Amino acid sequence: MSATASRPWSARLRIEASASQVAAAAIVAAFLLAFLVVPVGRVFLTAFAAAEGGFTLVHFADFFRTSLFIESFWNSLYVAGMSVVFASLLAVPLAVILARYRFPGSALIAVLGVLPLVMPPFVGAVAMQLIFGRNGTVNLLLMDWFDVRLDLMEGLNGVIFVQSLHYFPFILMNLSASLSNIDVSMEEAGQNLGARGANLLRTIVLPLALPGYLAGASLVFVKVFDDLATPLLLNVTNMLAPQAYLRVTSVGLGDPMGYVISVILVVVSVAAMAGSALLLRGRDYATAQRGGGGLSQRRMTRTGRILAWCFVVPALLLVLAPHAGILLLSLATIWSFSPLPDGFTLAHYATVLRETPQFLTNTLLFCGIAALIDVVLGVVIAWLVHRTRLPGRALLDLVAMSALAVPGLVLGIGILRTYFDVHLPGGDSLATSWIMLTIVLAVRRLPYALRAATAALRQVHRSLEEAAENLGAGSATTLARIVVPLMAGGLAAAFVTSFATAAVELSATLVLVTRDVDAPLSYGIYIYMQSAAGRGPGAALGVIAVVVVAICTWAAHAFAERERRRRSRTVEPRGAA
């Protein structure tokens, strides 16, 4: 490190970065600067502005002097940490079953495991309350039968419960992508050396899967730390994100504290991400051999299968209960203080299809493009960070990840402030056009794609690229022909996560959408859910959103599986020769 630092900048640039690398970095940096750093920076300036103008840190001092904020800070840390623990308890066994065993329910786990991420705003909230709330289905039945009530949705523990159910797919997806990328020869080498069972798992499989697990776990941590929807739904306000939100959105309040908290959220999230990267530092998780097509999938013993089903079925029932709730709600006439609705009807679907068919096509278009942008940017950033020695590459990574912690509302306001006066040829403002909405969705969901891409890239050994380069391929060709195909599974995961979560993004959408005809599903759901009569149609739109995302997930899963099988068929003989 000191040796490199002592060399002049020009020399480092000349030696360590090719023109194409610099160009790629410049494009990515320009994108992040234009649509994340500048808009958000313009809003965050408030945190440092003194009353009479000029720079001040007094608001930050106030933050650390305020006991409520300090308490909120610790609460947020506690909830985020515990959510990672419980999410891991759910996700790790599922991922192991998925990757390691020939299990008839694998496809089911892969698809249903993503659905919790697709919790349409407000509908999800209402459905969770109807199922798990104080007087939800579960508690009404428990009270009838046993006269007990479970406070599943109360206080910090309620937040942990809901967050674990909601975000465990991050771990599941990243970990299983990681596991299925481990080369079977590694495992065989371990077996040849005498490792069996748990020992094999501990010494070979788990260490090799660590990048994927950490990618998922750090996402869960940051996401929970920054999330507001869930604490607000449970009316838990003594956490950091809700405190910021309540400050920023109160009408007519020019108070800087909300922005101070936002800055702190961003800093902590970036620190968590950097911490997880640090854990992996100096270790090499890549395997040179490709073509094993993942761990050898083994047949389960009878007991094993029974045990697996005993875990999988309750776990899926638990995590999918909210979706069952949304489905019931979308079919319900009236559902009030009873375990099940009073009656059933299809009228809500008719209403939705009659009034608002454009929401669906808009969602597919906007989120599809946004997810593509994310995958491309994610791969490029991951590649720049881990495969080049470009100065400032780590900064790119951190900036992209910080999008995770920027409240959607802040980004939305920043975009309006920066781009409202830029007009498109038609005379409409760029800030409120669907193009900008797509870009904002891409910026908001880029961290998911980036984490997945990074985890996938970490497992591709450099020597494969060096081989390509020795054969005369340029870095672009190497990326396109060698690296990306090897990362296919991880990239499918990246696309799905970005797409699925973009489909239910609301907070920035709400600021930027100006016309019904340009609005995505989440906005439609929001509009419906603002009135008692709109609960059914809102839930119907929610079901449609979930189904659409499920289909896309299944398609991506099928694609990744096919890639894996294709590779293991065609590459193996050559490897043997």
Next chain:
Amino acid sequence: MPQPATSRRAILAAGGTIGLLHGTTRAGAQPALEPRVVIVTSFSRDVTTPFVQAFERANPGTKVEIQNRNTAAAVAFIRETRSSPPDLMWASAPDAFEVLKQGNLLAQPRIDTAGIPERIGGQPTNDPDGRYFGFAVSGYGIMYNTRYLRANRLPEPKEWVDLTRPVYQGHVGISAPSRSGTTHLTIETILQGEGWEMGWAQLLEMAGNFAQVSDRSFGVPDAVNSGQYGIGIVIDFFGLSAKASGFPVEFVYPTVTTLVPANIGMVEGARNPEAARAFIQFLLSPAGQQVLLDPKVMRLPVRQETYANAPAGFPNPFTNPSLGARVRFNNDVSEVRYELVNSLFDRVITFRLRELTDAWKAVRAADTALGRRDNAEGRRLLNEARAKLTAVPVTEAQAADPAIAGAFRAARPDRPAAGRQAQFEEEWDRHAVAAYAEAKRLAEQAQRAR
């Protein structure tokens, strides 16, 4: 693309002379309407759609574009889009309109309000400067789920003071006044109706029964509709429209309530001023007022004659003089301490709800215990605990003091504050935590006293 000022003024002058009795939009002398009008609103689709359809029927050739945002996002949007704003802002909370007006973001479109009383239930119907107009009035009240009350064997509440009764422990919900302009008005109404100290005492005792303080106004009717808790403090149309949609809920107005206008205003620099004016005028016309009685809308019209068509049992502020009339709402008092009241409520109730409800539980348990074997020492301790739980760390005079209340408003150089908002809030938070812990301790002592 701002409209040339002269032509707009001429148009407005012409518009002012057209009487409502001639019909709102078809008067021959009127300039042609623009082909579109853009409305930012916090109202749900169910509310806006009937109005839009009726307006478009009356004015073929003009398309209405609705942009749904919550009130805070709508205000932010209008503020950020000065160069080509939406045409109309249409929402409940009068304070949001006041914020827009202070920011010079509302135009003065000269609307004919003949036939609409200046005051309904003590509150002015329209902005005195003619920048926003009340098209309906709403009052706050108590909404309850009848199935829930029956299952929990709870009596039906009628007055605010009923909600302080121990039977309702954990059964009541409200939205935070800092989040909902209409809740703020309810709180302010109680504070003005009962007096600052008595009002806070009543609120804090009521808060002892709160199951939740929600951050969005619709969260409360939603929870009552689905039976998460039984009783909600809500604005009337939430209760009335839920009932009209078939939910097992009822709504009552307590005696101390204020009728608040729901408003519409034209945004400064609107690109379609004629169509915007026509829409406002339509809302205020008899035809527009009739739409308010649609079962999905259910708001109280501002025209007396519209009530003739209302369903039986529909509240009517014109024939029921007690509705909203007991409290003469003082806007100036409210204006000065607006942000302070919100912040204080959040410090002593919203953010410390668990501590507060725990302390009240202890007080009520002690009360029951003393009911069985009364003794002076226990009573004394209990009274002390109650005193701790019903006092706020701010006096009425302090709340009106611009030096203190000013700390809670957007900083203005000409109005020096006595301290920063953060300092006061920290002080109140400490006070609340200490007082509630002390009250709980005293109550537990009282329970053991013999």
